[in-house]
Amino acid sequence: MSQETEFIPYIVEPREDTGLYNAKLGIWLFLASEIMLFGSLFSAYILLRVGSFTWPVQSDIQNVPIGAINSVVLLSSSIFFIRAYVALKADDIVKYKKFMYLVIGFAFLFLILKGFEYYQHFSHGEFPKTSVFLALYFLMTGLHALHIIGGILVNSYYAGPGLYLREKNKQWFINRVEVAGLYWHFVDLVWIFLFSTLYLL
């Protein structure tokens, strides 16, 4: 077996057949699987809601202002990520790190606000076992929060200890950050649907 068939090469330039470099194709395949994961939960939500006799007025249970603030927080972190990526491409590492820290900071702010919401629910005796809606709410937002934590870990690595990778191969590092950015935007996109579905409908 030759070297070419044993390994998937870490290419920098787009391939002729896919028009993408392998890492980007990989992240899009991963995001497609993520769509199916969250999609299955949204499907469960729709079917359970349509099939149930009663359903609570969600906006009465939920803290809509905090949910809306969280939308702005995540969206802001998305735009900071774009600025970080632009700075990285321009070789401005100080600016890159500054924006990446902002991304991470806003992600933590999101989790703090979500934690406060959970605390409010628990203090009102609202737990996943209380109702079907709350079970879905905690499951879907909890899974989303896990994705945020995953994003924080990856972004922290690329903003700090992972920066040594840039010295080894600049273009590889730029591609890695781009791929992490696509994931981060996807997490933001999922929140848009979660907020409108679980807070407003």
Place this chain on the structure above:
Amino acid sequence: MEHNSNTSEFKRDLLIYFGIIALTGMIVGISHLKLKTLGIFLIVPIACAEAGVLAYYFMHLMTKKRTVHLLLLLTLITFITLLFWPAWDVAYSPRTPSEFTTF
């Protein structure tokens, strides 16, 4: 994510950012009107538009290759098929507790 550092692209991104925030404000406002079913038909398309704009510009779907478009289309078709697969089961399921006794 293939962003250039030029100012016009940054301005466009900012415009999209504030546009999505404005749409979020709009759906919050609509939810306060308590329109029930009509509210669902207003909020869901606006949320889809928000997500679409985010994917189109921030994730650069506009410049992505056919591979990504095909991949997402296939995922979407599979998802929608699976979503509506049990639709008739829900349509013929009892709507009130009393309907359970008719079977």
